[in-house]
Amino acid sequence: MNTHYTATAKLLHWLIALMIFGMLGFGFYMTGLDLSPTKLELYSWHKWAGVTVFALVLVRLAWRIGHKPPALPAHMPAIERLAAHAGHHLLYVLMLAIPLSGWLMSSAKGFQTVWFGVLPLPDLLAKDKALGNLLETVHVVLNYTLIAVLLGHVGAALKHHFIDRDDVLTRMLPRRKD
Amino acid sequence: MKRTALTLIASFAFAATAAHAVEYGQVQPDKSRIAFDYQQMGVAMQGTFGKFASELRFDPAAPQSASARIEVDLASVDTGSEEGDEEVARKTWFDTKGFPVARFESSVVKTLGGDKYEVAGKLTIKGTTKDVVVPATFTAQGDSGVFEGALTIRRGDFSIGEGAWKAFDVVANDVVIRFRITAAAR
Numbered sequence A: 001m002n003t004h005y006t007a008t009a010k011l012l013h014w015l016i017a018l019m020i021f022g023m024l025g026f027g028f029y030m031t032g033l034d035l036s037p038t039k040l041e042l043y044s045w046h047k048w049a050g051v052t053v054f055a056l057v058l059v060r061l062a063w064r065i066g067h068k069p070p071a072l073p074a075h076m077p078a079i080e081r082l083a084a085h086a087g088h089h090l091l092y093v094l095m096l097a098i099p100l101s102g103w104l105m106s107s108a109k110g111f112q113t114v115w116f117g118v119l120p121l122p123d124l125l126a127k128d129k130a131l132g133n134l135l136e137t138v139h140v141v142l143n144y145t146l147i148a149v150l151l152g153h154v155g156a157a158l159k160h161h162f163i164d165r166d167d168v169l170t171r172m173l174p175r176r177k178d
Numbered sequence B: 001m002k003r004t005a006l007t008l009i010a011s012f013a014f015a016a017t018a019a020h021a022v023e024y025g026q027v028q029p030d031k032s033r034i035a036f037d038y039q040q041m042g043v044a045m046q047g048t049f050g051k052f053a054s055e056l057r058f059d060p061a062a063p064q065s066a067s068a069r070i071e072v073d074l075a076s077v078d079t080g081s082e083e084g085d086e087e088v089a090r091k092t093w094f095d096t097k098g099f100p101v102a103r104f105e106s107s108v109v110k111t112l113g114g115d116k117y118e119v120a121g122k123l124t125i126k127g128t129t130k131d132v133v134v135p136a137t138f139t140a141q142g143d144s145g146v147f148e149g150a151l152t153i154r155r156g157d158f159s160i161g162e163g164a165w166k167a168f169d170v171v172a173n174d175v176v177i178r179f180r181i182t183a184a185a186r
């Protein structure tokens, strides 16, 4: 049994983590701006980067299906194991649902997503103002949910490292020799 | 009995002459539409104007004597978002307070053959008047007629989008105004 995550899993984990932290800050910052050409440009960059995260999450899921992660430490009680599994599932769901809601919102608002100005994503919804506003709320609420789950996720990792003193955090960190 | 027959004959006769010179002029707002297409960050966008008044006179048998006057209520703009609607009402865009109406007034109508026409006229937006030529088609549908066409203008020509919006990298210069106006025969 592996005691560490694969290098690919680690790379995807930290790359996506970094992008999501960036996207959260980016999202809250840009929506607070007054309408200007800069704001429209930032919205486009937000959408392009968000679609990139979506694609990376798909790759990550495919990798995850083919590679079992290392087992949880034996000392963990059943309730903590349940929380860990539930939390990780929820993170995957949110990592897919947030960019997906953004994409659908853009379609409903009549502003197609053209990835980096090159690759047009199909509009899965027709233009519909009310639906667009609803999906905007969905996008925002999912983001707040993500922040709450992330706080739990980071808190749990730190608890493992500093209180339980097990290898749950370090086995996701880069190693000299893998 | 005799009276009825006479009236009938008279109205047939009238209908026959009317068929030679039907004039379409009763604009039906619910079957008419003015929309505009433009590019934002390279992405095609569309908006509409919900309210406009039009006066038309068009007889397919005498197109050269046709005339059109269309006044668009700029406050009725729908850009797809409230933020956008508020923005375009500002001084830098339409300046809707100072110039509430955009106006097209035809001068010369030219027949291009078939159902195609060219309507020359003056377009006034935000205090600027330009000569334009609008390609249009006319199709009779039952006892009403449908006029359709599109005109590409450059927003810069009418100072639509000044200040920070003056550059055309985020919101393109070209705007296609598309219209479909249905008028019943008078």
Ligand code: HEM
Pocket: A020, A023, A024, A025, A026, A027, A028, A031, A043, A046, A047, A048, A049, A050, A051, A053, A054, A098, A099, A100, A101, A102, A103, A105, A106, A113, A136, A139, A140, A143
């Ligand atoms: C990892 C992926 C993503 C994250 C973490 C994220 C995060 C956020 C956040 C935090 C906001 C601000 C919410 C608010 O308070 O208004 C936001 C807004 C927005 N996001 Fe995303 N987003 C992601 C992906 C996407 C994608 C893929 C699209 C579109 C293709 C998108 C489109 C938008 C739009 C249009 C807004 C502005 C909503 C408005 O009009 O107020 N997002 N996003």
